[in-house]
Amino acid sequence: MKACAAVLTEFNRPLDLREIAAPVLGAGQLLVEILAAGVCGSDVHMWRGKDPRTPLPIILGHEGVGRVVDVRGPRCDVYGAPVSPGDRIIWERGVACGRCYACAVLHQPSLCENRWAYGIHRSLHDEPHLNGCYASHIILDARTDLVPLLPDDDPSLLVAASCSGATAAHTFDLVETRVGDTVVVFDLSKGRGADLVIEASGSISAAEEGLDLVRRGGALALVGFGTPVGAMSLLPFEQVVQRNVQFQGVWVSDLRHLLRAMSVLRAYANDLSGLVTRRCSLAQATEALEAVESRRALKVVLVPSGSDD
Amino acid sequence: MKACAAVLTEFNRPLDLREIAAPVLGAGQLLVEILAAGVCGSDVHMWRGKDPRTPLPIILGHEGVGRVVDVRGPRCDVYGAPVSPGDRIIWERGVACGRCYACAVLHQPSLCENRWAYGIHRSLHDEPHLNGCYASHIILDARTDLVPLLPDDDPSLLVAASCSGATAAHTFDLVETRVGDTVVVFDLSKGRGADLVIEASGSISAAEEGLDLVRRGGALALVGFGTPVGAMSLLPFEQVVQRNVQFQGVWVSDLRHLLRAMSVLRAYANDLSGLVTRRCSLAQATEALEAVESRRALKVVLVPSGSDD
């Protein structure tokens, strides 16, 4: 079978549309047709050469929803049900080892030192080659966690759960919040400051400003930083100690966060129908990256087959 | 009745030993003979003029253990038992309003915006004048929380629960720890870094170093900062986000922390018998401050009556 992929071969240059022969599946692997691939801000960083992890050439894309084409051997989803050709699925983008200290003792696979993610760590040369979502097809590893879609799920909307949604959900594992807390909504906070400020832009000035917006005893979560940005300065006594503030880094996410993000997207599917402001073909992948970089679009999704149904 | 106090009248000058007439007690107030007064690092900061809150002239000393001499009206301890002359007690050094947002909603009286502490916020001119522990007697407010001592309690040891011990205990409300966690013990951490680093020296370089000693997913608690120390610099991506670190300010403490610190000091009383390395009279208060400043002593305690029994 021939797959088609948008390949990053040189930083800052247009992605290259290529035909790639799909290899024979190994034990436990799945061949999946991509129904929707999210374009994430960190894809832009990789394209621009700002992420030191990027191995070239690479098929970008760590956010994906797809339809199973083939499975080698029995595979079950996270609920224990068998997965078969024709099933629509989403998957945990990161694959953790399950045996290291972070996985087996801390129960935080997002901190696994052997963790790798589709579209980020494996180049086009690494087997089984189809390792990213900017493609007509992807091959999922035997250790990838699979989650079934419901009949009403919209792949283009749900794909946002994969990385950005799940990372946001991770925040709530690290920062205690309660129903009714003020989350960066200052006009309602009666001058108290926010219970929780989520820094999601990846800019140092926003982090510095956010620290002042937190109430005494509240928290600032740094969620938006995906690549090095240099140093920031803070006043440990005045801004952190005397105000009893929690300053919390949030690093990627794991399957539990993906499921939570899916729950939220499903519950508010109607309200969020305008979230995806642009759908592109694979040939338009470079334009999609530019649209995200220039913030002209809210959420951009690649639809390789021309339809995400 | 005449009380005797070591009064700070001018920064950086020796404390002045004065006789002060004890006023008639107001409703709910207690007159307490000081059995032991702890000399805290922040007393040194106040003496040196580095704490902008310091009102002159002032009787320093926020850590105290004493014996009740007189009570105006019925008063109960935190367990609901009446308090009478002759009883040995320790008390929560901070007095919170109980009605503001921090007190009544957050349940964090340590963040009360109306909070004041003995030996810190009220000058010798403020009624009832005997507002600090560097004295033969102190007058406790009707809103001060009282805790009874047990017959075996050593006032000079237990006084450490009042501020330093309670603030350390507060850390464990803010940073989740588990039995067996590694707390700044690196040789045993097998290169993983510490689960929790407690910065207790109040120095910026120690805070910066501490951040690198925390394991991924661990926490750095800033406990030692009591006065402004300028800015520190950190790398939000490399040190905080990518390592999923919690950077937590810890500000003073409340009654629950005092009780926890007392439990620990009681449980390890034998092991800690060497903690108090110096006992001084009131006339030696200035020397006591110098000993703490120069770190020549571990814990210094004033014993106004010459005996802490």
Added chain:
Amino acid sequence: MKACAAVLTEFNRPLDLREIAAPVLGAGQLLVEILAAGVCGSDVHMWRGKDPRTPLPIILGHEGVGRVVDVRGPRCDVYGAPVSPGDRIIWERGVACGRCYACAVLHQPSLCENRWAYGIHRSLHDEPHLNGCYASHIILDARTDLVPLLPDDDPSLLVAASCSGATAAHTFDLVETRVGDTVVVFDLSKGRGADLVIEASGSISAAEEGLDLVRRGGALALVGFGTPVGAMSLLPFEQVVQRNVQFQGVWVSDLRHLLRAMSVLRAYANDLSGLVTRRCSLAQATEALEAVESRRALKVVLVPSGSDD
């Protein structure tokens, strides 16, 4: 000034509509016109003589929203702003002592052994007599926590935050939940059982059934029990230990829960506009109790003035 109240003088008999002279306000007290009084299931228990706490004669009603008519001395709301005649307010229905072990150490004023609540613990004979919300006016104690209403707030809707809403919010302090958790929604739980089952009916059979609906590692919160109901039976090994279940009692609430419940009611005000299915005058108070008892109505509110604006 003359107030009007529906008084319970004898169990199981119609409430008695009486005129009561409002006394002169004591220091810190407020006279408040009731705009809306919620009819709670536990009011029905008190009316039926099933709650051993009930002192007769009594003005029932612990859920209230009102407009300040008079204040004796300066009073502030929980945000520190002064409260004046004309202000619309809601208040914490329970008054805790602030000094006992539960208040000052555990920071759980809902467990205060000296706690009392309007409409429950104080009879018509106890000063200042106007101690319940089934009346044209109530007198609030100097120690009652006050919360201002926003201009758009609907008193009849918001009154549900006072007891039922706040007690539900209390559950989330005691049982850890996460965004996306399944809360008694079984069709979506894929056979795993619910993450959290909230027993809100106060019936033993529902509690027993609920225990089986919880997933392994999940929680059953008992929220609905307000009066003794006898014994229930459970299998400690099969239902609790082997399934690692948390079985959690939830007792009343405090100010923090009131604020959280208000936030939720405000956020979903449009969706909840049909929640109040019946508004009654004071003269209809007995009918209101009957409607709640027979479950003919969802939420019943008394509107003493004929209008809750």
Added chain:
Amino acid sequence: MKACAAVLTEFNRPLDLREIAAPVLGAGQLLVEILAAGVCGSDVHMWRGKDPRTPLPIILGHEGVGRVVDVRGPRCDVYGAPVSPGDRIIWERGVACGRCYACAVLHQPSLCENRWAYGIHRSLHDEPHLNGCYASHIILDARTDLVPLLPDDDPSLLVAASCSGATAAHTFDLVETRVGDTVVVFDLSKGRGADLVIEASGSISAAEEGLDLVRRGGALALVGFGTPVGAMSLLPFEQVVQRNVQFQGVWVSDLRHLLRAMSVLRAYANDLSGLVTRRCSLAQATEALEAVESRRALKVVLVPSGSDD
């Protein structure tokens, strides 16, 4: 190679000492010489036929410490270091699948529906036959988590971390405790009741009594129940709701708990040197079970080789 094992072939009968040929190791398996095998209360239940899971014939023993004799292929311990013949190790007694909802989403492998434990779930007929610790040797599966011993570790003491210690440590994941909390120590609790009562005997009357000993807002953890014991009765209003009590089942444990239990045993090794009151040979295994059953011994350990060094 020939191993020797004490085999349970018929309930309530003496264990049968047999010679068993060790099979060739499969990929990732380890052959381990048992240095110490703990005799757990649930071994007695299995011997007496009270545990419905017991497959006959079986080598009992889920608590073990040993020395590696052979490894098939590269294996690492939980810190990432390679494991070689001669190394002394302890291991997580339960093997979880890592992929089900409990493992991958809840991060609670102790609730894994595919979990099995050495000495409990696999009979002597199941490959690789040496599946329990009452033997000279055990074969550990490729998915078993391995933890290295330190040079000073005493196998007979540390073996207690494997099941009883780890299950106790699990309690502290499920019930929030703080430094200084009163854990079933009533004389110090000033009539408040205990913050936490741990029911560790597996008797219903103790659970019922324990519920009354918990303070308001405290917790009762059921840790001791390993097999069905029938029903218990409680008053949901008086004992649970009105007292705001958490009633928490604790089911087995995972690797994180094993490590915590090891930390505690190491920290208090001197104080706990008298914990192991009896060491038996394999031939004395039946006597060891009787000693545990009759509570004549505190902790009984089998030492197959005659020495645990």
